[in-house]
Amino acid sequence: MAADARPNFSDLEAAAAGRHAVIAVAAAHDPEVLAAVRDAHDMFGTEAILFGQTARMDSLPAMAGITRIDTPDDETSAALAVEACRGGAASILMKGNLPTGTLMRAALARDTGLRSDGLLSHVMFYAPPRYGKLLVLTDGGLNPFPDLAQKKQILLNALTLMRRLGWTDINVSIVAAAEQVNPNIQSMVDAEWLAAQPDWAACSAHVIGPVGLDLAVSEAAAAAKHYTGEGAGKADLLLVPNYEVGNGIGKTLTWFGEAESAGLIVGATVPIVLVSRSDDHIAKRRSIALAMAASANDMEDNR
Amino acid sequence: MAADARPNFSDLEAAAAGRHAVIAVAAAHDPEVLAAVRDAHDMFGTEAILFGQTARMDSLPAMAGITRIDTPDDETSAALAVEACRGGAASILMKGNLPTGTLMRAALARDTGLRSDGLLSHVMFYAPPRYGKLLVLTDGGLNPFPDLAQKKQILLNALTLMRRLGWTDINVSIVAAAEQVNPNIQSMVDAEWLAAQPDWAACSAHVIGPVGLDLAVSEAAAAAKHYTGEGAGKADLLLVPNYEVGNGIGKTLTWFGEAESAGLIVGATVPIVLVSRSDDHIAKRRSIALAMAASANDMEDNR
Numbered sequence: 260m261a262a263d264a265r266p267n268f269s270d271l272e273a274a275a276a277g278r279h280a281v282i283a284v285a286a287a288h289d290p291e292v293l294a295a296v297r298d299a300h301d302m303f304g305t306e307a308i309l310f311g312q313t314a315r316m317d318s319l320p321a322m323a324g325i326t327r328i329d330t331p332d333d334e335t336s337a338a339l340a341v342e343a344c345r346g347g348a349a350s351i352l353m354k355g356n357l358p359t360g361t362l363m364r365a366a367l368a369r370d371t372g373l374r375s376d377g378l379l380s381h382v383m384f385y386a387p388p389r390y391g392k393l394l395v396l397t398d399g400g401l402n403p404f405p406d407l408a409q410k411k412q413i414l415l416n417a418l419t420l421m422r423r424l425g426w427t428d429i430n431v432s433i434v435a436a437a438e439q440v441n442p443n444i445q446s447m448v449d450a451e452w453l454a455a456q457p458d459w460a461a462c463s464a465h466v467i468g469p470v471g472l473d474l475a476v477s478e479a480a481a482a483a484k485h486y487t488g489e490g491a492g493k494a495d496l497l498l499v500p501n502y503e504v505g506n507g508i509g510k511t512l513t514w515f516g517e518a519e520s521a522g523l524i525v526g527a528t529v530p531i532v533l534v535s536r537s538d539d540h541i542a543k544r545r546s547i548a549l550a551m552a553a554s555a556n557d558m559e560d561n562r
Numbered sequence: 563m564a565a566d567a568r569p570n571f572s573d574l575e576a577a578a579a580g581r582h583a584v585i586a587v588a589a590a591h592d593p594e595v596l597a598a599v600r601d602a603h604d605m606f607g608t609e610a611i612l613f614g615q616t617a618r619m620d621s622l623p624a625m626a627g628i629t630r631i632d633t634p635d636d637e638t639s640a641a642l643a644v645e646a647c648r649g650g651a652a653s654i655l656m657k658g659n660l661p662t663g664t665l666m667r668a669a670l671a672r673d674t675g676l677r678s679d680g681l682l683s684h685v686m687f688y689a690p691p692r693y694g695k696l697l698v699l700t701d702g703g704l705n706p707f708p709d710l711a712q713k714k715q716i717l718l719n720a721l722t723l724m725r726r727l728g729w730t731d732i733n734v735s736i737v738a739a740a741e742q743v744n745p746n747i748q749s750m751v752d753a754e755w756l757a758a759q760p761d762w763a764a765c766s767a768h769v770i771g772p773v774g775l776d777l778a779v780s781e782a783a784a785a786a787k788h789y790t791g792e793g794a795g796k797a798d799l800l801l802v803p804n805y806e807v808g809n810g811i812g813k814t815l816t817w818f819g820e821a822e823s824a825g826l827i828v829g830a831t832v833p834i835v836l837v838s839r840s841d842d843h844i845a846k847r848r849s850i851a852l853a854m855a856a857s858a859n860d861m862e863d864n865r
Contacts, residue, residue, distance in 0.1 A: 471813060500806055504810045507814075511819065515821065
């Protein structure tokens with residue numbers, strides 16, 4: 260991969276294959292979760308500690324590096340999986356068949372959780388067939404209505420992750436409904452302020468905004484409207500105003516744009532694989548690959 | 563078309579061909595606008611009064627029923643086009659090559675505009691190739707952050723238009739990021755209240771919400787998450803929480819879902835064709851067809 264190229268899902272899975280990682284899965288008793296754990300074991304050599312109802316894990320045969328620990332309920336499963344990450348036995352936390360809230364309460368617990376100094380945020384990767392590269396979106400999941408300081412941290416979190424995964428010269432579009440700033444619309448004011456910050460060159464990013472989605476992802480649309488911001492029409496990363504917008508764009512990409520996806524929560528002491536229960540095992544396996552590349556580089560950074 | 567079928571763009575254009583209509587176009591000096599006027603004239607017999615720089619209308623040959631009126635600037639062009647609709651010379655207002663704000667200031671002027679008792683709102687029609695029918699979205703354009711009463715009126719406006727255009731048994735999904743109501747998230751509280759109103763059966767509509775876009779448009783997704791609201795997975799109409807969400811979903815449908823589209827503003831004394839300047843003449847012609855069917859039925863209602 261050339262220095263200025265963008266990785267695709269195959270590149271990211273190939274990078275994961277060279278890493279060592281142990282996933283702690285909370286409530287692992289789910290066929291698609293177990294299939295993803297098995298895929299990751301076979302393809303990347305990933306080890307795993309599976310917390311949950313071990314009697315419901317029969318679809319996964321016994322194999323080296325996979326440990327099962329029986330737990331009485333989701334809360335215990337979540338607490339033990341988080342503790343495995345805190346103690347260093349595992350390097351990735353993964354959501355199985357339990358409510359997101361149950362897992363995140365354990366992960367965010369003040370004294371026993373996985374908080375770092377920063378803000379946790381959600382990053383989704385989409386592969387729209389008609390786009391030719393991955394399109395990353397943040398934050399469509401964890402921070403419903405972030406304020407300006409939170410948006411800045413959300414953007415920094417995504418850029419940090421993308422650089423670890425191999426992106427350089429990242430084109431960021433801060434999405435709004437249009438380009439001309441209406442001072443009564445907070446997302447536009449925020450976008451203009453964020454885009455003007457001097458931080459982004461140091462993150463290997465060009466940041467434009469506010470910008471409508473059309474000008475963010477279509478060079479033809481940007482040319483037609485004479486919009487000339489650097490990277491217009493070829494966004495790598497979309498920063499959305501709030502989770503409703505991110506959820507709407509993301510689900511439209513999935514259901515009408517036929518985009519495959521993978522997702523992560525970043526900003527905690529370990530990456531958290533938090534894909535939807537309705538995602539298939541391929542999406543879950545890809546999310547594990549993203550987490551492995553991110554966490555393995557973490558370890559290298561800390562050497 | 564069977565009573566319970568949904569019209570597609572071809573049906574709507576066929577219905578327009580039987581109507582009489584005169585369009586008043588503000589700032590008509592634009593090749594795509596003129597091509598749409600010509601298409602509508604040839605296909606539907608539509609007449610037109612073109613306000614603007616007549617020296618820049620050469621791409622349209624002289625033809626019966628098309629009048630050109632030279633105007634010194636956009637403001638005059640908008641004022642005269644609105645006045646043509648007020649006076650009855652025209653039955654549809656159309657935006658040409660001028661800013662939306664200039665046209666809408668003339669259309670909304672208290673004493674000289676086109677206000678009715680109700681709220682004006684924007685309705686977009688999308689034809690996603692993988693959906694099998696039109697998907698209507700409101701309000702992604704005119705009311706940025708509507709309150710609850712405005713959302714109700716926006717929904718009523720769209721249902722009124724769709725019924726005039728031939729829809730019955732309309733499946734409405736009030737979109738949010740998820741289904742379980744979080745009382746801290748206003749769009750969810752609003753959606754739950756709206757869906758529970760008794761008005762909808764009288765409008766030949768089933769209304770569900772709050773509901774994520776996946777469960778609104780995918781029966782498989784609704785089944786996987788055990789969501790059983792009437793019409794789930796086969797929405798005809800999406801009511802979005804605000805224009806940022808509608809803009810994001812709509813532009814994703816266009817740019818990643820390859821959905822053709824058409825759009826209208828309803829709720830004024832005449833329909834207003836207000837497609838984007840970057841839309842091609844086919845989208846503009848289709849929007850004229852929608853406006854013709856809507857305004858012709860208006861006249862019938864008033865007989």
